[in-house]
Amino acid sequence: RVPIRMAEPKISTKVLSDTCDNEKLSETNEIEKGNAPNSGEKLCAHYTRLCKLKAVCCSKFYSCRFCHDDDNVHEMDRHKVQEVRCLKCHTVQPVAKNCISCCVTFGEYFCPVCRLYDVDREQFHCDRCGICRVGPKKNFYHCEKCNACLRNELKGNHKCVENNSKSSCPVCFEFLHTSRSGMQVLRCGHMIHQECLRSCFTQGLYQCPLCKESTTDMTDVWKQMDEACAAVQLPKELQDIKLNILCQDCHKKCEQLFNTEGLKCTHCGSYNTAQV
Incomplete structure (x- = not known):
């Protein structure tokens, strides 16, 4: 073979x-290092942000919908979130980009529709x-x-x-x-x-x-298959057996001589075929 x-x-x-400028950068760097400022809370493994979202479904705070769904049998609808909690000063407040208490920026990127906070990755x-x-x-x-x-x-x-x-x-x-x-x-x-x-x-x-x-x-592979099929020596009783095949690339049917190495589509040359 x-x-x-x-x-x-x-x-x-x-x-x-x-999917306060100097203070924003320093706080974000701490989050990226895995440190929540002034907090021993578990950080989000999915996004870089300085707040947690209050899930409407269970009234608990989670870093993101993925963190919530990992801990629950139900899913969180982030679009319905109305409140967030600042990771720096712990103030609970309406959804916004900056904290109303300590003015920290929760995320370089903020979408008020998706309630998405994250570092700037040119999101839209x-x-x-x-x-x-x-x-x-x-x-x-x-x-x-x-x-x-x-x-x-x-x-x-x-x-x-x-x-x-x-x-x-x-x-x-x-x-x-x-x-x-x-x-x-x-x-x-x-x-x-x-x-x-x-x-x-x-x-x-x-x-x-x-x-x-x-x-x-798969052109190069089909060429190798041609060589493999050409090298096959079948016993005389198998040489004239014809099979009906369906090509799974061009979706056409054809008739092909039996070969132990593969059955080639006569329409497109593909060996991605199945006997029908």
Whole structure:
């Protein structure tokens, strides 16, 4: 058998992930070091901020919705949050960017809609997505059919799937629309986490988990498969056996001679086929 060799496919982010000046900088630096100023409270592992949000569902204070959801069987709706507590002076107050008591800035970036506080990562709020995204905004556009903010280079250059982002990652099952992890739009149009896709590649899996289309350009691999199939010597009784196959890349059916190494689509040349 001829060994099949494939270079590691390149993965690029295609969908966005969720998302007193001197005093502000010094306090933020302390948070980044894992220290809550004047407090022994547990810090947020997801965002860098100087306040906690009061969850309407249970009236408890949490650093963010992820911290809340990790500790509860119900989910927190951050859009309904009305009060925050300052981590420096502990004052409970209405949602705002700065503390009404000690004037500390809770986050370099603040979205009054999402109640999102964080360091400045060029975030922006997308009204059509309904959440904040990591920018810069000029590099992205909102695809109405996919219902997601995509990189500009994908405009008119990807296969749209209705409400694509309002689905779960086919590998880890996390809801993609509000995920903070980088995502990828596959050739077939489906979305998947970058890390999950990379894990698939590491295991030698190059098919979309949902529709089985190839997730990357397999041209070089198909050439190696051609060589492998050509080297096969079948016994005479198997040489004239023909099988009906379905190509999972071009979605066409054809008839192909039996081969132990693979069945090639006569339409597009793909070996990503299945017997029907």
